[in-house]
Amino acid sequence: MSVVDKKLKIVQIITNMEHMGGAQIHVRDLANYLQSEGHTIHIVTGADGNAHQLHDNISIHCVQHLIRDLRPIDDVKAFMEIRKLLKMLKPDLVATHSSKAGIVGRMAAKSLHIPVIFTAHGWSFTDGVVRSKKVFYRFVERIAGQFTSGVIAVSEYDRQLALQQKVLPDRKIVCIQNGVPELVKHKRAVASSKTLNLVMVARFAHPKKQMDLLQSLCHLQHLDWTMQFVGDGPELENAKRFAKASGIADRVRFEGRQEDVTTILERANIFIFVSQYEGLPLSVLEAMRAGLPIIATNVGGMEEAVTTDNGILVRVGDLVGLQKAIEKLVVDYDLRIEMGKRGRELFKERFTFQKMMNETVDYYKSIVGREDR
Structure with a gap:
C-alpha cells in the first residue's frame, strides 16, 4: 500500500x-x-x-x-x-x-x-x-x-x-x-455597545505580559471600557492585586481558565495580546475568526497574522504605544469594524x-x- x-x-x-x-x-x-x-x-x-x-x-x-x-x-x-x-x-x-x-x-x-x-x-x-x-x-x-x-x-x-x-x-x-477550526455558525463580534469590552486570552505566566496591559489601562480611565482576562496561571493573583491597588478592579474581570472562549470573543470588541515572545498564538487566530480587531506585541510570527489592515502591533515593553493603540481603537468605531472584517477574511484565507x-x-x-x- x-x-x-x-x-x-x-x-x-x-x-x-x-x-x-x-x-x-x-x-x-x-x-x-x-x-x-x-x-x-x-x-x-x-x-x-x-x-x-x-x-x-x-x-x-x-x-x-x-x-x-x-x-x-x-x-x-x-x-x-x-x-x-x-x-x-x-x-x-x-x-x-x-x-x-x-x-x-x-x-x-x-x-x-x-x-x-x-x-x-x-x-x-x-x-x-x-x-x-x-x-x-x-x-x-x-x-x-x-x-x-x-x-x-x-x-x-x-x-x-x-x-x-x-x-x-x-x-x-x-x-x-x-x-483554528471554523465555527459552525459564525456570529459577528459585538461592536455597538457604549462600553467596549476588551479581552485577552492567555495564561498568567511567562512570557505573557498581562501586567503591561493593566499598567496601560490605568491611563485610560477616561474612556468607556471593561477588560476581560481569560486564563489561569502563577501570576494571576499578582494581577488581581495590581488591579485593585490601581483603582480599576471594578472594570477588570478575571475569568480564569475557560475551555471554550468562543462566546467570550463574540461578545468582545477588541482583542489584545501582550507577550515577551511567541510563535504564532492560536488565541490571536481565534480572535480573527471572531471578526475582532487585534492589538498585539510584535513578536515571533505575529506580523504574519496581524497587519495594518486588521490590527495594530506595538513593541515589547512600549506601554505608551500600547496605551495609544487601545485608545485609537476604542474611539474609532469605523476602524474597529473594518479591521475586524479584514481580519476574518485573512483567517479564512490563511489560518x-x-x-x-x-x-x-x-x-x-x-x-x-x-x-x-
Whole structure:
C-alpha cells in the first residue's frame, strides 16, 4: 500500500497536557482529527495527565519523569520510559511538541530508528529570551536536529530563525502556519455597545505580559471600557492585586481558565495580546475568526497574522504605544469594524484548521515515505 493511502500509527509526545496553552490545544485538535480520519493515535505526556477532551479511542500514556524543568536524572528516566513505550507501540511516526518532550522524545524515537518530527511552537532561542537560555537551547537544538527526521515551524518567522541560527538545514524544516477550526455558525463580534469590552486570552505566566496591559489601562480611565482576562496561571493573583491597588478592579474581570472562549470573543470588541515572545498564538487566530480587531506585541510570527489592515502591533515593553493603540481603537468605531472584517477574511484565507491539517498530514506521510525507502 502506498504511504499516501496508508493509515498511520502516530505517537504524539508533549511535556504536559494539563494546561490550556497553545501547544496543548494544537495536540488535542491534531490528535482528534487524525483519529477521526482513521489513523491510530497515542499521546505520551507528563505525570499530571490530560485535561482536554479527546476522542474515545485515543490512548493516553503518562510518563512519571517527563517534566518541564531540566533535571538530568529524571530526563534519563523519562527517556527510558518513552523508549520502552515506543518499543511496545511500534508507531509509524513519532511527533514531538515542547522543548523537553522534543529533546527526549526525539532521542528515544531515533534510538529505535522510528521517523520523528518536532513541531516548534516557538523557539527557546528566539528574540526576547534571556541570552544564557538562548545560547543553551540553540546549542541543544543543533544537536537534536541531527537525529530529527523533520521539523515543523508554526510560522515563517520561526523557520527563518532556525535557518539563520544554523540550527537546521533548509531540507529539514518546513513552515506550516497554525490554524483554528471554523465555527459552525459564525456570529459577528459585538461592536455597538457604549462600553467596549476588551479581552485577552492567555495564561498568567511567562512570557505573557498581562501586567503591561493593566499598567496601560490605568491611563485610560477616561474612556468607556471593561477588560476581560481569560486564563489561569502563577501570576494571576499578582494581577488581581495590581488591579485593585490601581483603582480599576471594578472594570477588570478575571475569568480564569475557560475551555471554550468562543462566546467570550463574540461578545468582545477588541482583542489584545501582550507577550515577551511567541510563535504564532492560536488565541490571536481565534480572535480573527471572531471578526475582532487585534492589538498585539510584535513578536515571533505575529506580523504574519496581524497587519495594518486588521490590527495594530506595538513593541515589547512600549506601554505608551500600547496605551495609544487601545485608545485609537476604542474611539474609532469605523476602524474597529473594518479591521475586524479584514481580519476574518485573512483567517479564512490563511489560518483555517483544515488548511493546517492537510499540510500536516501531507508532511507526516512524506517523512514516513522518505524513511521507508
